Amino acid sequence: xxxxxxxxxxxxxxxxxxxxxxxxxxxxxxxxxxxxxxxxxxxxxxxxxxxxxxxxxxxxxxxxxxxxxxxxxxxxxxxxxxxxxxxxxxxxxxxxxxxxxxxxxxxxxxxxxxxxxxxxxxxxxxxxxxxxxxxxxxxxxxxxxxxxxxxxxxxxxxxxxxxxxxxxxxxxxxxxxxxxxxxxxxxxxxxxxxxxxxxxxxxxxxxxxxxxxxxxxxxxxxxxxxxxxxxxxxxxxxxxxxxxxxxxxxxxxxxxxxx
Amino acid sequence: xxxxxxxxxxxxxxxxxxxxxxxxxxxxxxxxxxxxxxxxxxxxxxxxxxxxxxxxxxxxxxxxxxxxxxxxxxxxxxxxxxxxxxxxxxxxxxxxxxxxxxxxxxxxxxxxxxxxxxxxxxxxxxxxxxxxxxxxxxxxxxxxxxxxxxxxxxxxxxxxxxxxxxxxxxxxxxxxxxxxxxxxxxxxxxxxxxxxxxxxxxxxxxxxxxxxxxxxxxxxxxxxxxxxxxxxxxxxxxxxxxxxxxxxxxxxxxxxxxxxxxxxxxxxxxxxxxxxxxxxxxxxxxxxxxxxxxxxxxxxxxxxxxxxxxxxxxxxxxxxxxxxxxxxxxxxxxxxxxxxxxxxxxxxxxxxxxxxxxxxxxxxxxxxxxxxxxxxxxxxxxxxxxxxxxxxxxxxxxxxxxxxxxxxxxxxxxxxxxxxxxxxxxxxxxxxxxxxxxxxxxxxxxxxxxxxxxxxxxxx
Numbered sequence: 001x002x003x004x005x006x007x008x009x010x011x012x013x014x015x016x017x018x019x020x021x022x023x024x025x026x027x028x029x030x031x032x033x034x035x036x037x038x039x040x041x042x043x044x045x046x047x048x049x050x051x052x053x054x055x056x057x058x059x060x061x062x063x064x065x066x067x068x069x070x071x072x073x074x075x076x077x078x079x080x081x082x083x084x085x086x087x088x089x090x091x092x093x094x095x096x097x098x099x100x101x102x103x104x105x106x107x108x109x110x111x112x113x114x115x116x117x118x119x120x121x122x123x124x125x126x127x128x129x130x131x132x133x134x135x136x137x138x139x140x141x142x143x144x145x146x147x148x149x150x151x152x153x154x155x156x157x158x159x160x161x162x163x164x165x166x167x168x169x170x171x172x173x174x175x176x177x178x179x180x181x182x183x184x185x186x187x188x189x190x191x192x193x194x195x196x197x198x199x200x201x202x203x204x205x206x207x208x209x210x211x212x213x214x215x216x217x218x219x220x221x222x223x224x225x226x227x228x229x230x231x232x233x234x235x236x237x238x239x240x241x242x243x244x245x246x247x248x249x250x251x252x253x254x255x256x257x258x259x
Numbered sequence: 260x261x262x263x264x265x266x267x268x269x270x271x272x273x274x275x276x277x278x279x280x281x282x283x284x285x286x287x288x289x290x291x292x293x294x295x296x297x298x299x300x301x302x303x304x305x306x307x308x309x310x311x312x313x314x315x316x317x318x319x320x321x322x323x324x325x326x327x328x329x330x331x332x333x334x335x336x337x338x339x340x341x342x343x344x345x346x347x348x349x350x351x352x353x354x355x356x357x358x359x360x361x362x363x364x365x366x367x368x369x370x371x372x373x374x375x376x377x378x379x380x381x382x383x384x385x386x387x388x389x390x391x392x393x394x395x396x397x398x399x400x401x402x403x404x405x406x407x408x409x410x411x412x413x414x415x416x417x418x419x420x421x422x423x424x425x426x427x428x429x430x431x432x433x434x435x436x437x438x439x440x441x442x443x444x445x446x447x448x449x450x451x452x453x454x455x456x457x458x459x460x461x462x463x464x465x466x467x468x469x470x471x472x473x474x475x476x477x478x479x480x481x482x483x484x485x486x487x488x489x490x491x492x493x494x495x496x497x498x499x500x501x502x503x504x505x506x507x508x509x510x511x512x513x514x515x516x517x518x519x520x521x522x523x524x525x526x527x528x529x530x531x532x533x534x535x536x537x538x539x540x541x542x543x544x545x546x547x548x549x550x551x552x553x554x555x556x557x558x559x560x561x562x563x564x565x566x567x568x569x570x571x572x573x574x575x576x577x578x579x580x581x582x583x584x585x586x587x588x589x590x591x592x593x594x595x596x597x598x599x600x601x602x603x604x605x606x607x608x609x610x611x612x613x614x615x616x617x618x619x620x621x622x623x624x625x626x627x628x629x630x631x632x633x634x635x636x637x638x639x640x641x642x643x644x645x646x647x648x649x650x651x652x653x654x655x656x657x658x659x660x661x662x663x664x665x666x667x668x669x670x671x672x673x674x675x676x677x678x679x680x681x682x683x684x685x686x687x688x689x690x691x692x693x694x695x696x697x698x699x700x701x702x703x704x705x706x707x708x709x710x711x712x713x714x715x716x717x718x719x
């Protein structure tokens with residue numbers, strides 16, 4: 001089985017370390033991973049702005065590039081949801097290439113949890129450790145569109161796949177938030193379109209994480225973290241952000257705000 | 260009232276969201292309601308089943324709306340009610356005024372009804388010399404202040420008790436500086452009692468009308484609808500045609516969902532059933548209002564919005580609503596459901612509302628009748644794009660993004676330019692007011708190389 005790595009556009013350009021961690025993690029788990037270099041973006045910014053005509057060719061291109069692979073894995077719930085839940089507008093119902101891509105595109109966490117069903121995490125025989133106080137930021141799209149975990153509004157029982165995976169890492173000390181799944185306020189172009197509301201939401205999110213005693217916000221979506229990190233840097237808040245792939249791949253906590 | 264011809268939500272929200280006292284306090288007040296709702300929802304083991312059932316009942320009702328409305332009219336008439344049909348807000352207002360004129364009445368006591376807000380009934384009646392008193396406490400407060408409700412269940416949630424104290428001091432003669440809720444509520448009670456006794460006609464909304472029986476239900480926590488409908492001899496009930504449920508037993512499903520979703524109560528304090536006029540000396544008029552609902556019913560993308568039972572749960576949970584306040588939507592119904600409904604009336608005027616949403620999906624998950632709210636907001640964005648109502652900067656930036664994303668080479672080059680500029684340009688050149696991202700946030704620190712570059716070097 002050959003898995004294609006789908007690296008969201010902003011990760012490729014601004015957070016390559018997250019993509020590298022994802023790649024290494026998958027390789028370490030014995031997955032045959034390929035990064036198709038023709039890929040760019042899933043088209044979500046255009047789709048969410050209402051620019052259907054601008055999204056369509058990007059979506060088509062995406063499907064053409066990824067259709068030859070058995071599975072497509074992406075370290076982002078939001079981009080995964082775009083392909084899985086919002087591509088239908090752009091393709092014919094009987095488009096086999098599209099149907100294959102739609103059904104076989106996974107968020108990294110659900111791929112590890114549902115497809116690979118990993119039970120342990122080791123690097124060269126050693127347990128992966130992350131001896132830090134950690135709080136989980138659950139991205140809305142991961143939570144409410146991919147159902148990677150239970151959402152507080154919904155009374156359905158669900159496994160929290162991201163947290164279960166993080167529990168394979170030794171020495172993690174969880175810090176619980178007062179609002180476990182409130183939106184961080186990123187929302188793609190929303191962050192620019194509604195800048196005041198977005199920043200207010202983000203500052204409240206950071207405050208909840210800081211208030212929980214956490215040292216590091218971990219999330220399966222770097223886009224939320226990019227927004228939160230921007231606010232953290234501006235306000236010099238005493239907390240770091242890391243993508244879950246980085247923790248699972250055994251990366252150490254980098255203290256950017258260290259005095 | 261609406262001042263701007265075109266509502267710009269970000270601009271309308273700014274004074275509220277940037278007010279360091281107002282927005283966090285408003286957020287906490289509504290989150291408290293949302294938490295109460297969660298507690299109630301979790302206490303009902305069949306909660307998700309109830310939601311599905313409610314959604315199915317509504318789907319079936321809307322699909323056969325004409326038949327159910329006819330059935331309702333037949334049964335309501337048999338009970339002695341007079342049923343009126345209004346195609347739009349103007350006709351609704353004319354019908355109400357005619358009933359008032361027929362009885363030569365000038366003093367109305369009105370309980371909460373978002374439909375009459377939607378139709379602009381109060382200003383219409385006032386312009387025709389009628390004295391209208393809103394009897395819901397929150398509605399009375401905003402009425403005295405010449406404001407509109409900022410929330411469909413909690414109309415004065417944007418106000419602090421000190422502001423209510425000021426308003427009551429000015430209009431009801433309460434002590435200056437008084438802010439004790441009990442004292443203020445007592446003052447309002449006394450004031451409203453006189454109004455109730457003087458009222459000649461009672462107007463109420465309708466929470467649910469039952470096709471099978473011809474009766475309807477009004478839910479309040481203050482009992483004001485009962486008083487308003489029971490003291491005068493004429494009761495006018497105004498309802499949108501989507502308020503129907505087919506059978507009496509369907510009510511149980513909706514009443515269990517409504518109060519829990521709205522305020523986190525197991526049931527509203529007063530759930531009053533009206534089946535025909537009170538006695539032979541009384542009249543009951545029911546005004547069935549379309550006002551765009553039939554048009555919405557024709558739309559595959561937005562039809563489910565007619566499921567709405569006006570519980571307000573989507574507002575309480577919406578992180579944007581909580582921080583920007585209900586008035587920022589400049590619409591009768593604010594929040595997620597309002598942002599779906601308002602553009603169906605005037606898509607040009609309300610074109611910014613579907614974008615006042617981070618697409619977090621909390622509204623969809625909280626909705627007791629399973630309206631896919633955030634998907635409808637997304638669908639509206641596409642519709643606004645199709646209607647050529649998108650702003651120039653949105654259109655041009657997305658067109659450029661699309662071109663960029665169609666070529667890996669171009670994308671990679673643009674990324675390199677972006678990262679390189681971030682590295683060499685001084686902070687002030689990249690972080691300024693024209694770059695909206697950086698007004699409140701720092702840009703990411705540019706890495707040495709992109710992932711694709713790293714991959715080409717390390718994995719080939």
